[in-house]
Amino acid sequence: MSRENRINEDIRAREVRVIDADGNQLGVLPLRDALRIADERQLDLVEVAPQAKPPVCRIMDYGRYRYEQSKREKEAKKKQRIITVKEVKLRPNIEDHDFEVKARNAIRFLKDGDKVKATIMFRGRQIVHPDLGKQLLVRLAEKVADLANVERPPKLEGKNMIMILAPKQQQD
Structure with a gap:
């Protein structure tokens, strides 16, 4: 009507x-x-x-x-849920502790029901080693595997490598 x-x-x-x-x-x-x-x-x-x-x-x-x-x-x-995309930015030569902090942030975002866009920012000549960035993103995906699915696998876009993680659906 x-x-x-x-x-x-x-x-x-x-x-x-x-x-x-x-x-x-x-x-x-x-x-x-x-x-x-x-x-x-x-x-x-x-x-x-x-x-x-x-x-x-x-x-x-x-x-x-x-x-x-x-x-x-x-x-x-009431039943509609607005999903926002939160971003976690990393560098290819990140230290372990810094990586853990970024991973905890990603986990918090996923628990809140938001998607996470993980971005590796390459500077200068770092771009000649995209495999390092990919390893880092795969490591992040493994760290949050119980909470998230990889919606878009790591892909190089300009000077950045981007991966998108989507929260797994909870069974009500």
């Missing part, structure tokens, strides 16, 4: 196909008769398919329908 449905007197068509509150078809009726039936039942006539020939209208409590729709939208919004 569209965002803004026409209700009662806002409906423009002369004839409408009417569906009652229980989902039964009442057939094609003149708009006046459909409005009268809705009024007798103390409900609203809501246009649910304006593009149909003739337009389809349903007899329902529009206020309750809008309330339930907003509740469904809020519930759907």
Whole structure:
């Protein structure tokens, strides 16, 4: 159903196909008769398919329908998780302790449900040894293997080598 449905007197068509509150078809009726039936039942006539020939209208409590729709939208919004990409930058000649610190940061990001972009930054002539960078990224991937999957394997892009790690899905 569209965002803004026409209700009662806002409906423009002369004839409408009417569906009652229980989902039964009442057939094609003149708009006046459909409005009268809705009024007798103390409900609203809501246009649910304006593009149909003739337009389809349903007899329902529009206020309750809008309330339930907003509740469904809020519930759907709650279940959405915005995944951000956090970056961990390394150099090919990083010391072991520094590597451990960077790995702990990556683990923290993955536990929070974020993706991790691991970047090896080459400077000057270091670029002639891309294998060192690849070894470092593979070592990082092994360190976080229980928490993450390698979404994109190590790949050289300009003066940087990039690998993307995605958190493993938790079983609820």
